[in-house]
Amino acid sequence: MTVTYQFEYSERLRCAFIGAGGHSYRNVYPTFQYAPVELVAVCDVQLERAQTYARGFGAPSAYDDHHEMLARERPDAVFIVTSYTAEGDVQATALAEDCLRAGAHVWMEKPTAAGIAQLDRLQAVADETGLTVMTGLKKIFTPAMEKVKAILSTPEFGTASSISVRYPQSLPAPDARSDDVAMIGFLDHIFHPGAILTYLMGPVRRIGYEWEPRTGSSVSSLLFESGAVGTLHLAAGSATGAPLERVEVIGSGANVVVDNGVRMTYYRAGAESPYGRSASFITGDDVAPLHWEPEFSLGQLYNKNLFYLGYVPEVVHFCESVLAGKPPEKGTLADVREILKLYELYRRLPAGEPATIEPRS
Template identity: 40%
Template sequence: MKNANDYWFNFEYTNKIKVGFIGCGGHAYRNVYPTFDYAPIDLVAVCDLQLERAEAYKTRFGAQRAYTDYKEMLKNEKLDAVFMVLNYDKNDHPLYSRFVPDILAAGLPVWIEKPLAYTAEEGERLLELEAKSGQFVQVANKRYFYPTYVKAKQIADSEAFGETVSSSFRYPLTLSRYREDIGTRIFSSQEMEHTALKWFLDICHPMSAIHLIMGDVKEMLFTDHQPSGNVQTIFKFKSGAIGSLHLTATQSPLAPIERAEFIGSNLQNVVVDNGMRLIYYKGSKGSSTTFNSGATYIGDDPADGPVIWEPEFSLAQLYNKNLFLQGMVQSVTQFANAVMEGKKIEKSTLADAVHLTKIFDAYKQRSDQWITID
């Protein structure tokens, strides 16, 4: 009998949901379809504008039928849910807001990749449709499921940690110039001068981790350095906590992608390095009776000191697979279990994604002013 931290292989599940998959691109091939090996998923049909790709994915991932028209797939197949991974339109805007309404209208829950939309207004319209449909949308902001951030959340919520009062985050993104002529910033491949890694719609990556631990943002103020695109942001959270986000467009490509730190009110803090290494700082230094006379930095009880978790890659464990380290399997499994149990999902919700998109909207505005996040 497997315990709560073990995952079943697909063939071990006695109950599965029947799904259709819209999108046969490279990201889906690497990071989404393979998660079905560890989730209660029965892949019935795949759909792509290119029939050759759909047929290839059908064969590779064991689907029964391939389509080029998703509406035909929805009409012909008896599905429990839909997965959708799409590209961007010619203006580099996400496409999901155009397709999700049809899935909800068909009476099906849907799992989609991030980012949700180019504007929060698009996301809010989807929220209305979601409520009317009785179904739900899960947006795959994967840092809600990273083992490191999930554990950091557990620590931050503990009585020993106290109230989470402040945070800091570093992540490599670039911010385009504010256009006085149109009163906004434009985020497109034509406008941005830096690499795809620094594409600003990926603000949902650091913000989803921050949101998981700190909750909703109430207000924010940012200042940007041009032409480098580096940004410093101050957040005030609805909880009363404060935080910062340093967007480092010009950091070394050899540096770790990200670093996060969350500070508690009880002289404790937790650090996530590069998304993979978790450090929990607690305890105290060695006791001393006289000021400045301490001879050791190690606590009187060595067990009451910093705790460090990091993966090892020498064993063939599931937790060493990127699909688990980046929370993709956990995201898909949450969705599949919610569909089977007829429940709503707990995190990475459509409402969460809309909040993250409001942060994206805020960065389109002029810098050096406090912006309220509704």
């Protein structure tokens, strides 16, 4: 991937931004250096923060009322990075509807909505206006996950038969799962492993899990529409300083592993080590494992978390899709629907009881 800097694009989107929080300051606004974006306005409920962000990121205008901003600026697209209501609802869902009705495409940070009912309302507005809504599913835009996806499509890897995903997240106790506020943390983070599972393996059609009450950790068994199987280990209680996640996909005599999002090993098919007769663990060069990881020494863009965490790629994909007049390939509302199906099942499904997920549920 060769990067184009913002000033090198011949055509840019006039974009507004709703939200002036810490996450957006660190991880979203800075991506505009590498995307076809002309930032025209920033909006936040705290006008002073909006003004500070507007100055810092080169926007000429700041607002504390998004309706006023949309009416005055008429942006091509709006980026939304906000929080939750006091009741535990996702603020960005209604904001996205307002932006669509004002004629602007929408990029919004996950979670897109607090449930499928809210997602349905957003989908209806998107369908009515014919405009794009894309969610920031950063995990499936990382260089590592895109490479895994490419490997899975090769004849040498074979059909993916199973997957294991480990991610540190606690699932609240059963009596708290009907409380939207208590479920904020789980909703916020299930989007990450959920996006990886569905991106690499397709929709989940059956799920069952066991739950540990002290930390809230859980292990789920999954059956995918393809017939493949998998596990999702939500490893609450793991050390804060430990590598955050691990993904492994098994094919036909081959497997690929990604540790911590930046260390990737592809164990290729074809190596032979006859049991009891092999004197060396070294395999032939043509079938030896392939390993990738960034070097973190040079001032290269791939060493920036904005790139290896997927932030720049997802923003560029949104902008280029809108400019080309075509829907995004990833981060769609259809992708979000599959993740929210998992979320709603965890809310209502007791441990130890499997459930089937219908294709259109």
